[in-house]
Amino acid sequence: MRISQISVFLENRQGRLYDACSLLGEKGINIRALTIAETESFGVLRIVVDKTDDALELLRYNGFTANITEVVAVEVSDKPGGLAELLKLLSDNDINVEYMYGFVEKSTDKALLVFRFENTDAAQDVLVKNNIRIANNQDIQGL
Template structure:
């Protein structure tokens, strides 16, 4: 159920985001989802890609500061209150959401969200026990 997310620390300057995307594209690595958070000096680009190991290697070879993190993809009901339903399960199980972002695909009547938790295994169990589907990495990478 866990998905490998690539996190890249990039300087907050013109062209750095392009360098990452250009490098990935030239190596046939497709970005499935992304999140960019920045400060005045640097940004953290978080990516879900079709081949996380290859992306990690290529970025390191090109001297980017890169890390891998486990996240999960969750089907969230695409209706008013859908995200609140998922978040209530997490709240009721005392699970903290460190961050989250949207995914580009839809699955039936659900949207897909990427979550990072402080207790990933506990979150997966709580969500699955309450009828919320978590999506396998291979399914996400292959979209």
């Protein structure tokens, strides 16, 4: 029920984000969701793509430090307060969110959000128990 995110280490140098993205584009890999976390000297690019294994190999082959991170893609009602509702549920169950970001595309009237939890197992239990729909790798590839 989890999906694979690729995390890429990027130095804060001009063109590094471009380098990574153009590499994927050239090989026909589509980025479904993306976020960048940055510090003064470096950043971490986090992406969900359609062909994870190919993308990882490609990035590493071209000298990037890249890892797979297990994240959870959660469907949230695309209406005011939809996210807050979900966050309240997580908070009430003592689930910590490390970071989160949204998908580029939408499936129907739901928004799809990527969550990196401190404790993924516990988070997943809470979500499943509360009938929150979690997207799997096939769902993502089918987007």
